[in-house]
Amino acid sequence: MADGAHTLPLPETARAALKAAVGDKGWLESEADKAPYLAEERGYYHGESALVLRPASTEEVSKIVTICAGHAIPVTPQGGNTGLCGGAVARGGVLINLGRMNRVREIDPVNATMTVEAGCILKDIQDRADAAGLLFPLSLAAEGTCQIGGNLSTNAGGIQVLRYGNARDLVLGLEVVTADGRVWHGLRGLRKNNTGYDLKHLFMGAEGTLGIITAAVLKLFPKPAETTTAMVAAETPQHLSALLTRLKQATGGQVNSFEYICRAPLDAVFTHIPGTQDPMQEKYEHYALVEMASGQKGVIRDLAEAALGEAFEAGEIVDAVLAESGEQAARLWNIRESIPEALKHCGPSAKHDISVPVSKVPEFLEKGSAHAERVIPGCTVMAFGHMGDGNLHFNLVMPQDTAPEDAARLREEVPPGVHDIADSLGGSFSAEHGIGLLKVHEMARYKSDVEKDMLRAIKGALDPQGIMNPGKVVP
Numbered sequence: 001m002a003d004g005a006h007t008l009p010l011p012e013t014a015r016a017a018l019k020a021a022v023g024d025k026g027w028l029e030s031e032a033d034k035a036p037y038l039a040e041e042r043g044y045y046h047g048e049s050a051l052v053l054r055p056a057s058t059e060e061v062s063k064i065v066t067i068c069a070g071h072a073i074p075v076t077p078q079g080g081n082t083g084l085c086g087g088a089v090a091r092g093g094v095l096i097n098l099g100r101m102n103r104v105r106e107i108d109p110v111n112a113t114m115t116v117e118a119g120c121i122l123k124d125i126q127d128r129a130d131a132a133g134l135l136f137p138l139s140l141a142a143e144g145t146c147q148i149g150g151n152l153s154t155n156a157g158g159i160q161v162l163r164y165g166n167a168r169d170l171v172l173g174l175e176v177v178t179a180d181g182r183v184w185h186g187l188r189g190l191r192k193n194n195t196g197y198d199l200k201h202l203f204m205g206a207e208g209t210l211g212i213i214t215a216a217v218l219k220l221f222p223k224p225a226e227t228t229t230a231m232v233a234a235e236t237p238q239h240l241s242a243l244l245t246r247l248k249q250a251t252g253g254q255v256n257s258f259e260y261i262c263r264a265p266l267d268a269v270f271t272h273i274p275g276t277q278d279p280m281q282e283k284y285e286h287y288a289l290v291e292m293a294s295g296q297k298g299v300i301r302d303l304a305e306a307a308l309g310e311a312f313e314a315g316e317i318v319d320a321v322l323a324e325s326g327e328q329a330a331r332l333w334n335i336r337e338s339i340p341e342a343l344k345h346c347g348p349s350a351k352h353d354i355s356v357p358v359s360k361v362p363e364f365l366e367k368g369s370a371h372a373e374r375v376i377p378g379c380t381v382m383a384f385g386h387m388g389d390g391n392l393h394f395n396l397v398m399p400q401d402t403a404p405e406d407a408a409r410l411r412e413e414v415p416p417g418v419h420d421i422a423d424s425l426g427g428s429f430s431a432e433h434g435i436g437l438l439k440v441h442e443m444a445r446y447k448s449d450v451e452k453d454m455l456r457a458i459k460g461a462l463d464p465q466g467i468m469n470p471g472k473v474v475p
């Protein structure tokens with residue numbers, strides 16, 4: 001996919017000033033050194049950047065952006081580079097990787113908050129919260145690599161949104177370097193603060209187009225005392241919808257995750273991922289992986305068992321495996337988390353990250369699958385994802401012998417139809433992975449004129465020179 005990247009020469013005075021701003025450990029200039037930061041997971045894009053800068057403090061980020069603003073040099077922020085939309089791909093100017101800003105500044109157990117720098121790896125934040133006897137619930141398969149700054153900038157979702165919300169729901173305050181290089185000190189740990197516009201929400205989900213997040217105050221939660229995990233099979237997605245409602249009622253809202261998986265991705269996992277096996281004797285068409293948790297011991301498993309028994313009697317499920325140990329639960333989760341890797345072995349695919357109201361998931365699956373069969377004859381629907389949030393990864397795997405040029409063409413042609421179906425059901429063409437470069441044209445297509453005008457007005461007000469991650473998000 002061509003991305004139209006271009007590099008304007010960096011003025012020598014600016015180059016020298018940028019290097020001085022971050023010191024010897026803070027910049028990379030040779031093509032070999034820059035290469036890992038300019039690569040992109042799916043290989044759709046290749047970054048271009050005169051310098052890769054790795055600041056160690058907010059002050060250094062501020063100096064960099066001040067210099068760039070003075071010369072109108074484009075700035076692309078980057079976290080763990082695990083976003084799958086090309087948002088962290090530099091298209092000229094300088095790339096700022098936040099990885100060296102990885103300090104936990106404070107944990108306040110009474111306020112139940114943790115103040116972290118943007119470059120902290122998500123898994124490290126979870127571990128620090130755990131060591132303090134608390135929970136930071138944001139969790140996704142890339143958590144060993146992605147950074148909290150990237151998570152907040154993409155408003156990441158993951159596997160516990162159903163219970164705890166998206167990344168933006170887990171933040172009380174932010175520190176941001178604005179497009180003119182100034183620092184907004186918004187690191188307040190307040191649960192109530194009604195003083196006009198809530199500016200932090202502008203920067204979350206903005207994918208670095210309005211400023212650079214340098215630190216955040218995160219909300220922490222009590223750790224669950226007991227967790228129970230089940231994999232269930234059902235005849236239709238409608239039955240799984242009914243089960244979700246039943247489990248939420250039965251547990252008083254203590255369902256953390258409700259992940260849908262259709263049969264084909266399971267087959268792909270059992271074929272391609274060593275050490276995995278089907279936990280059930282029979283094969284079915286539709287499955288859900290469910291996790292429930294409570295603050296008290298000896299409660300949630302009984303509630304879950306009783307509710308699943310009732311679901312059997314009501315015909316909502318036809319089979320179920322309730323994990324007997326943490327190890328068994330981990331094996332069930334490994335199946336779900338191995339799906340993206342397994343699909344890489346299955347042939348070229350057109351991927352979609354859509355959301356619809358939870359009640360419309362079955363209708364989306366029915367209409368989306370019919371559409372897929374029409375536009376890619378012989379394709380396999382590999383649908384899975386966060387059904388409890390109405391978010392599906394609707395991947396259409398093409399026959400193995402599809403020629404590369406046909407696959408590339410179909411990747412362009414197929415999504416609009418799938419996105420139209422989501423849109424017609426009141427849904428979204430991008431549920432959790434963001435816009436980046438990949439979906440800017442869909443912003444142009446699906447956002448109303450009023451929305452586009454407001455987006456452009458905000459961008460123009462906060463970044464009048466258009467230097468912050470240009471070409472991303474705003475159509």
Ligand SMILES: Cc1cc2nc3c(=O)[nH]c(=O)nc-3n(C[C@H](O)[C@H](O)[C@H](O)COP(=O)(O)OP(=O)(O)OC[C@H]3O[C@@H](n4cnc5c(N)ncnc54)[C@H](O)[C@@H]3O)c2cc1C
Pocket residue numbers: 041076077078079080081082083084086087088098118139140141142145146147148149150151152153154155156157158159207208209211212213214340432433436469472
């Ligand atoms: C295996 C796998 C599983 C995934 N699962 C999920 C999932 O379940 N849910 C989900 O939501 N996503 C998921 N993702 C996508 C990705 O992990 C998330 O979008 C993640 O939040 C990106 O974090 P990052 O640090 O890698 O950001 P990057 O990819 O480096 O950057 C993402 C965007 O944020 C901007 N940015 C980064 N840091 C900053 C900053 N400090 N200030 C301002 N802008 C910044 C970048 O410019 C870019 O536009 C998955 C990805 C992979 C590879």
